Amino acid sequence: MNEEKILELEKIINKDYKNIAGLIVLKDGKTLYENYFNGCTANSKLHIYSVTKSIISILIGIAIDKGHIKSVDTKVLDFFPDYIVKKREKVIQKITLKDLLTMTAPYKYRFNPYIKYFTSDDFVKFSLDLLGGKDDIGKFRYAPLIGPDIFSGILVKATGKPLLDFAKENLFEPLGITVADNITFNSKEEQLDFNKSTNISGWVSDSKGINTGGWGLTLSATDMAKIGQLYLNDGIWNGKQIVSKTWIEESTKEHSRWDKLNIPYGYLWWISEDNDLGYSAMGDGGNTIFVNKDKKW
Structure with missing residues (x-):
């Protein structure tokens, strides 16, 4: 250089x-x-915000590779058979994992109800209650926080393990990444301090122990570089297949597009306008993993 x-x-x-x-x-x-x-x-560990979504995408891929999840075409509510659907709520019954992965699932809220979300004791049910509505499936609608937590619930249901345990066993520990424990907040001030911290290792969870899907994970710059290198390696790390090449290729190609900003989107990964330029995991505050397959970086 x-x-x-x-x-x-x-x-x-x-x-x-x-x-x-x-x-x-x-x-x-x-x-x-x-x-x-x-x-x-x-050694600094920072809140990576929405880069967490791309980590969730990897974990969904691993769960599919291992047979815990049949396919991305599986209906979301298949994982929540006890969830009570309100009368005339037909759209939610049709929404698939792919709709969530591509941000083309509809939601009932116009503006993100952050205060109600953060004060809820069950992030997954809160998100399910707002999934669906009058809009059609297929239109891109980026869900920053309220929605991705559904994936956490799905992974817990599908694997029979806490999300962090599944992630440690199948992704973090094989790559030498340390994510210490679940993190919960007792006040708004604690959450604000967490956002600014550089020395907390963990993954935010609700009071039921379900980890967040769209935010809340802390990693170091080295950890994020390892994730990028894993994808450059077609999912192989130290000779072991961590996530399939098939999933990497499928999740990092365009499946939908944010028309407002004209940005292509994969499965919780942002795709460069010209696919040859690569793809990114991006989070608030400038947190980014950028991968360029052609240039090998």
């Missing part, structure tokens, strides 16, 4: 980007650049 351009980049980061904790560039499996900023180190 060009040393002069690196120094120029670091100067810009130190001056204008106080939110950047770390930056790692890998190519052909080798580290070309790694540095940390704003008091952070290689």
Whole structure:
């Protein structure tokens, strides 16, 4: 890498980007650049916000690979047979995992009811209660928080294990990633502190112990780089197939599109306008895993 351009980049980061904790560039499996900023180190763990969604996508793929989930065409309510559907609620009965993965499932709310969501003791049921409505299936509608938690409930139902346990066994531990424990909040202040923290390892859960699906996971820059490298390796890590190449290819191609911003979307991954440019896991605050298959980085 060009040393002069690196120094120029670091100067810009130190001056204008106080939110950047770390930056790692890998190519052909080798580290070309790694540095940390704003008091952070290689050990710093940060809230990765919506990058959590792409981690959920990986876990859904692993669950399908292992036979816990039949396919993305499975109906959402098949995993919740005790859920009571209200009268004249027909749309929700047709929604599939693929509809959720591609953000083409309809919801009943116009504006995200964040306060009611955060004060709910059951994020999955809260999301199910708002799934469906009068809109048709198939129109892209990005669900930041309220909705992705349904995947957490699905994974628990399908695998018979707490989501974090399943993730540790099948993704985190094989990659040498540490995610310590479930995290719960007793106040708004605790959650705000969590968002700013650089030293908490874990995954947020509701009071029932179900982990969040659209936010709430903390990882280090190195952890995120490993996830990107796993996808570059077609799902193989240290000679072991962690997630199938088939799932990676299917989940990182365009299935829907956010017309408002003209951005293609896969299965909880953002796709570059030209597929040759790659795909990304993106979260609020600048959290990003970017993969370019052609250039091997």
